[in-house]
Amino acid sequence: MTNGNADGRSGVPIQIRGVSKVFGEDTEKPFHALKRISVDIEAGEFVSVVGPSGCGKSTLMLMVAGLLSRSSGDIVIGERSVTKPITDVGIAFQDHLLLEFRTAFDNVMLHADIRRLPRKQLEARAHELFAQLRLTAAMEKYPRQLSGGMRQRVSLIRTLVHDPSLLLMDEPFGALDALTRLQVRTDLEALWLRRRPTVLFITHSVEEAVGLSDRILVMGPSPGEVVEEMRVDLPRPRPIVLGDVKEFAGYVDRIHRHFERLGVLHGIDAPASEEVRS
Secondary structure (H helix, E strand, O other), rough: OOOOOOOOOOOEEEEEEEEEEEOOOOOOOOOEEEEEEEEOOOOOOEEEEEEEOOOOOHHHHOOOOOOOOOOOOEEEOOOOOOOOOOOEEEEEOOOOOOOOOOOOHHOOOHHHHOOOOOOOHHHHEEEEEEEEOHHHHHHHHHHHHHOOOHHHHHHHHHHHOOOOOOOEEEEEOOOOOHHHHHHHHHHHHHHHHHHHEEEEEEEOOOHHHHHOOOOOEEOOOOOOEEEEEEOOOOOOOOOOOOHHOOOOOHHHHHHHHHHHHHHOOOOOOOOOOOOOOO
């Protein structure tokens, strides 16, 4: 996998062509998780995927990472078809997955220890990231000594320390309180703007998707499919209080209207017998 530019400061393009996923294909009751999905993601683009629970958002991300096989179609990152787990990637999940017996700094340096990467180079990068996220004083502390937001920032540093050309993020802020989510969202955008890796960001939060993204893929209920690709034309860096941008509410409302039409959102007057699909 190669970076988009010779200076190594941009991401890689992703081509998703007719990709579907069926679990239990050889059983009597196969589960169709994803319909055929075709999407192009540009190098250095920040793309979010929003949709109801169970629509296949995380399944799509795992297939892009090469951690889950696809039932049909092809995924090409850079110029290579994904046939096995990819390496030039940073992956973040809702759980920070920090090791309790390692300090924050040592948790970040797992990449150097496990993948035998140049340690001095990664140490310098780690110090830079800790400083940028205002966490220098936390470097020698253990996860139990850190707040939830601080632990998630350390996890973010670990994801970025080897300067990957692609970030795959599955609800990375889901366990945080609302105020901490705002700050970590702003921190992520600031870090992304410095090097512009390609980002595929999975979230349930429409507001979060609008706040971070160049483009949003809106997915319908299972079996998941992309019902709209929405480009977000807002200036960067985005304000921490997104309500200060008058166009913000329009994007959020547009996505909510999609979910209402799809039956994912129900008004108070919806019939009691109507199935709730979210």
